[in-house]
Amino acid sequence: MPAYSPELQPAERLWQVLDEPVVNRCFESIQQLEQVLFDRCRVLLKQRDFIRGLTHFHWWQEMGA
Secondary structure, three states, rough: OOOOOOOOHHHHHHHHHHHHOOOOOOOOOOOHHHHHHHHHHHHHHHHHHHHHHHHOOOOOOOOOO
């Protein structure tokens, strides 16, 4: 598999969006980092259409199809 293959690994396109709140920041503890990532995931869960746009490919079958 190529090093960068978003068509084969749709989640690769999510890393940049998920990492936004942690880029160029230092955390005093792993718990603090976990909390920031948890909060970011909660925000992204409310943006289903945005996430679908990043990860859905024309060849990907819909659930239940």
